[in-house]
Amino acid sequence: MRARAIIGLSILAVLIFLLYELREVMLPFVAGLALAYLLDPLADRLERLGLGRLAATLIILAGFVVGFVVLLIIVVPLAAGQIAALVNTLPGTVSRLQAILVERAGPLLERLGGKEVVGELQSSVGTLVGQGGTWFLAFLKSLWTGSQALVSIASLLVVTPVVAFYLLHDWDRMIAALDRWVPPRHRPTVRRLAGEIDGAVTGFVRGQSLVCLILGSFYAVGLFMVGLNFGVLIGMISGFLTFIPYVGTLTGFLLSVGVALAQWWPTGDWLHIGLTVGVFVVGQFLEGNVISPKLVGDSVGLHPVWLMFALLAFGSLFGFVGLLLAVPVAASIGVVVRFGIERYLESRLYRGDGPLLVGETEAARLPTRD
Template structure:
């Protein structure tokens, strides 16, 4: 088979795969989530195997411990999160009214210093910003409740994902070996190396970024609760979770917490303390946590991560968010491989450069 025919076969296969992914996106969520769980827990099972346990026993032990941790989380933290979330929804109109009152007070202070036209434009701009923010939050909550966390999706995640994860985790090495047997003989070593690089990139980013999310979420939760901010626990948890998307977590937490602080506190120093908390968290993340826990070896730039998550969510919903990082890691490895081959090819001009140097040496 010629190279052109091989390329045609691979392109047709990729197009069929993407089409099936789009058509079946409504039922693939628990399977993709289970695959992600198995991928993250596979190194733990491998370590237990090296300690003398069978693969089945190691899988049972790892899944049992993971389920116990998850159930403890639901029993201990879920009631508090749900309670604060419902209280936040109930008090949202009061918070909006309080923010509007603060805006009116600010307008009163500026009335004597600005001309009427500028003051009117500023008032309309602030009112529009508050209304847009409330509308955005309402649409976001409505989308979450009607889409990604709908009842049937939630039930499938809770009950089907652990089953899928167990069987995939138990047979992970066997499946990898089977796939390896079907690799084209001519390109097997190259494909293995590319897969190894993609695995290192993805594992380094996901595990490192998960550690960053945990540390920052704990920092924000403790800090906001200590400052006495109402709903500080939920805001800190949300900021920590969204830290998985670079810069989005801290920015979202800053806007929400400062808005709540303005509506709740009368003392300016407490509002400033809430803002300073997030600036400190961002500084610690950028200068210490991310370099130490994630590092630069992943090759995933923050801009590409944000774009991949947003594009995946827009195309495939929550399923696309789960697939965004693996796909980005693979694309990044393929692009670097292509650029490396390009620099070694005649198209880059390396042969012409070598001939030029040889000609200069002969003169």
């Protein structure tokens, strides 16, 4: 048992080391693997309808590539223009927010600590905003430079569909081969764990993707109807970041409220400020009570804190490749840990009926009275 554990840990360490060293060229292959994994159920369904595996694979990937190209041509330029405009207006928005804060809180702070406190407040707010912007830009830069494939867009767009095509075409054969490699006496356990991991990953990714799409559309439409500047862009950002629990809603709320205050506070338009807040209140209520329970459910087994840690840690270590691997790795670790705890609770070590440990006596195992 000890030898097998050492061998397994050694193999895992080598794989992690290779992934880290090759992270700059891994993105197209990891993206192709993820794409094949997510599209395999659709290919199986087309096979059941009478299509061959090759035809089903070609149809699925052709549709995906066409949709992706349309997205790049139409949506990306619009979003890029909106992001550039938002970045250009952000300093002015921050300045107006500082002025509003000093105007409203300044007299109270002057009575409490003098004009020096007001000056320190302005300096602290400016420093905080500047540091936050610097950190965000540095994080985006680390994701961009962390994988050379992002710099070479042609590599990502050309290699990924080819990898996905071959993996999707041979997916069932590869799974069957992996199953044959497992020792027969361990196959039921391995199949059970693989099924739980598959259920957790697919349940979260597909369900949370729909949640992101629905909430992003809701926030974008709601903020647009309210009349908020860059409302559509803020709604899209909120929906995209909803993949990380609570981060999307909090980010969108802070951005929208800040823009709303800078836009409507000088005119005293409290109605539109309240409507902006109301959009996120309604969206959060729908997400927590209707959308997420229906689409994601509680059976996924990914705790929000564990998921956030996995995304940030893997993104920091491996760049964009880490973001693709974070969810399946986090789900796999969660399933294995739950399985280990289950086996421990069933073991003689937990029940106390195994052989005596070093220094242990029979009296120590006798039940005690409260």
